[in-house]
Amino acid sequence: MSETVARAWAVTRRDGMVLGFTDHDRALSFEGIDFRPDTGLNARAVVQGSGLSVDNSEAVGALSDSAITEIDLMAGRWDAADVRLWEVDWTDTANRRLIFRGHLGEVSRSGAAFRAELRGLSEPLNRMQGRVYHPRCSAQLGDGRCGFDLSRPGYSAEGVIVSDEGGQRFILSNVDGHDARWFERGQLVVLSGPAEGLSGIVKSDLALAGARREIELWAGLGIRPAIGDRVQLVAGCDKLAETCRMKFLNYLNFRGFPHLPPEDWLLAPGVNR
Structure with a gap:
């Protein structure tokens, strides 16, 4: 052979x-x-x-x-x-x-x-295995450990790209009814055009007048979206206990340890343990 x-x-x-x-x-x-x-x-x-x-x-x-x-x-x-x-x-x-x-x-x-x-x-x-003990949540928003349903009303929105700066900062139209920074740390998913199916992590989210939104991504997408393409915004989570409780009403599934003492406390001399 x-x-x-x-x-x-x-x-x-x-x-x-x-x-x-x-x-x-x-x-x-x-x-x-x-x-x-x-x-x-x-x-x-x-x-x-x-x-x-x-x-x-x-x-x-x-x-x-x-x-x-x-x-x-x-x-x-x-x-x-x-x-x-x-x-x-x-x-x-x-x-x-x-x-x-x-x-x-x-x-x-x-x-x-x-x-x-x-x-x-x-x-x-x-890869490292095991659970990390940290004040912030270790789950990913919407996964099995988090248990939150991102399809619930109010936690996503669709818009249209009306302006593009460098393929990383976009102005979207027809996005209304959400607080400023609601989508920070969330996702922008392209729904149409040559970049359809690609997604990026939202770095900043500003609410503008006229139901417009200024979205900046941490990194540009592999294919640059075009003016007029439709996109979906998905709410973001900073993994803090307060955010889980107030924004997502999901505190029972919080996977962090918010009452864990900080490192300074653990290293401080003379602390009774």
Whole structure:
């Protein structure tokens, strides 16, 4: 098989799109996936450790309109995509073995080329585990631990972009009935246009006259929204106990420790404990 071996990649994006690539000079097909030879995707040597060490590799390739586009990379549509790599006998694709499975990590680009870090299945073992004891809430707004339903009336709003400054600061129209700073630390989600589906974290939120809103994001979106695009604003949470109690009426689910003594108290001499 060594003389007829080729490598085949299947990359599954989070939106469900599956693309197949191969370093063979002809197309291959198996597991319901067509693996194309003309995409310019290839991989460096896969490093696979024994035990629980992290597998790692790097995929390199060329940007093309038919496969991996610069717009999709900038929009983050390839972030955390699932990756499978086989060694396959191109004369009989039933004779193959899976040698790597993981997901894409950091993706960088240079001109018409890109590099994507590959992270193996054991990579999450490097992350810190356990609960952090802190006065602020450790849950994410709307997740299972928080339990808050963000679809409740008053906690989201839709608007239209009427002004854009640098792709990071926007003036929205038709947003009324919310206090100033209501959406700070929340999300702006694009509902239409070329950036549809992208979202960013709100840095500042100012209420203006005429049901308008000035929204600034912490970072620009991968694709710049256009004037006239519709967006949705989702309320933000600063993870303080008072905010949970007064803004979201959700204090029973607060996942912080608001009465935890501060570090200065713990380090102060002569304090009875």
